[in-house]
Amino acid sequence: MALSTDSSGRTVALICAAGGGLRAGAGAPKQYRPLGAQPMLAVAARLFLDHPDVAELRVIIGRGHDDxxxxxxxxxxxxxxxGEPVLGGATRQASVHAGLQALDRDVDIVLVHxxxxxxxxxxxxxxxxxAARAHGGAVPGVAVVDTVCAVAADGERGATIDRAGARALQTPQAFRHATLLAAxxxxxxxxxxxxxxxxxxYAWAGHRxxxxxxxxxxxKLTTSDQFDDDLLRRAGAEFLARGDVRTGTGFDVHAFTAGDHVTIGGVKVPHGFGLSGHSDADVVLHAITDAVLGALGDGDIGAHFPPSDPTWKGADSAQFLExxxxxxRAAGxxxxxxxxxxxxxxxKVGPHREAMRARIAEIAGVAVGRVGVKATTTERLGFAGRREGLAAMASATIRLPFKDDLA
Incomplete structure (x- = not known):
């Protein structure tokens, strides 16, 4: 189980899966149809089960959907x-209401997906x-790339709608649980x-x-044409479509100094010494940061955060990896x-490994399953063997949109 780093109240996810999926055509409701090797619902659920800041997942299902x-x-x-599935209602609104009512009162943030x-x-x-922690209510939106117009009842084209200020809204949407439940x-x-x-x-109830x-x-997979096998393969392979696969490596070392703990992988580990460095001397996050920058071909940590700059004295290394x-992300x-x-x-790293994986995953915004943390000794050889300091070596694999500009 991934460790949650949420310290401000529990975050719980609700997945709406109560519909009959009639627009998807004949066959089982769309949420139970295969998407590659697994049903679509199982694929959607894994995202929240793997996420370190989601404490619980509840699925809202329709009547007769138990099997x-x-x-x-x-x-x-x-x-x-x-958690146990929640029986939904006749509409999406009623289903979400049922899901909200089924949650414990200690839930702070609820994600509706x-x-x-x-x-x-x-x-x-x-x-x-x-965004929900900062504002109370938040919904994801993407810029509208198509031309959008109004259409009259008889099908006649109306005025073009300015798309500059328009967004196509998505899920998961996030809210303060108590406020959304009251709404x-x-x-x-x-x-x-x-x-x-x-x-x-939420906005109708007077909330921002x-x-x-x-x-x-x-x-969103909704209509029958979207369930065409070729189309699903293309959509499911969106991640793979970033065909420019890059791998970078990073290495960092810091000497021990006076102290009572070391910060490694974003986790404070009790120790008889501290680590000497301009920031918090987190060798793990420094090495991973250099690995990511190396894969991107964008310099190294010293180029972006010079040790000569007093701004970074004692800084939390999480901001370097962020x-x-x-x-x-800016590169697509x-x-x-x-x-x-x-x-x-x-x-010893072993007792703190999962906490480190969870923290690194949180900083990078990835599932814990995409983070590996290991440890080794040098058989008492060299500075590490003499217990003079710690080192870390890292690798990062990223995917970028393929561009035919390689020499």
Whole structure:
């Protein structure tokens, strides 16, 4: 189980999977149809089960869906984060209301996601949680790239709508749980049953909703033509479509100094010494940052955060890795995998490995399964063997949009 780094109240995800999927054509409801080797619902669920800041996942299902649900979620039944399914209502609004009512009162942030959006990323979930914590209500949106116009009842084309200020909204949408629950209760009491979007309902109740950056890959599978095998292969391979696979390496070393702990992998580990460095001397995050920058071909950590600059004295090294990951995203890329080996006789990494993986995953906005943390000694040889300091070597694999500009 991934360790949650959420210290401000629990974050729980709801997946809406109660619909009949009629627009998807004949066959099983779309959420139970195969997407590669697994049903679409199972693919969507894994995102939240793997995410370090999501404490629990509840799936809202339709009446009579008990058996399809169990079959689809077979890989995850028994997972410590997966709660019992919730029976939904006749509309999406009623289903979400039922899901909210089923949650414990200690839930702070609730994420509402559609099972029909199986391609969302861990980074998007992280942005949703951060935006909800900052603003109370937040929905992801992507810029509209098509020309949009109004259409009259008889089909005649109307005025073109300015797309500059328009966004196509997505899920997961994120809200303060108590506030969204109260908004749903008010809408139900007043007979408002026409909301198809929780952001709209939240705003109707008088609360502020912000739009944060969504993802083009986060498409919603709705109509029968989208379930064409070739189209699904293309959509499911969106990650693979970033065909420019890059690998970078990083290495860092810091000497021991007076202190009572070392910070490695973003985790404070008790030790008889500290580590000497201009920032917090986190050899793990420094090595990973250099590996990411190396894969991107964008210098090294010293070029972006010079040790001669007093700004970075004692700084949390998480911001160095965050900056490198932001540079990858700005280039249209994604982090595929991060791997690091700590080199030293002590302290022992094993007891803190999962906490380090969770923290690195949180900083990078990826699933914990995309982070590896290992440790080794030098058989008492060299500075590490003499317990004079710690070193770390890392590798990073990223994917960038392929451009035919390679020499």
């Amino acid at each position: 399809p649900y169990r079959d689809a979620m077979a890989p995850w039944l028994g997972h410590p984060k997966l 559609d099972a029909a959006r199986p391609f969302a990323s861990a980074a998007l979930v992280s942005r949703a949680i951060a 749903h209760a008010r809408a139900a009491a007043e007979g408002r049953e026409d909301f198809t979007d929780d952001g709209a309902l 909703v912000v739009v944060f950056e969504g993802e083009a890959r986060n498409v 900056d490198a990951v932001t540079r990858v 890329g994604v982090i595929a995998h991060l791997d690091v080996t700590v080199i030293g006789e002590a302290p």
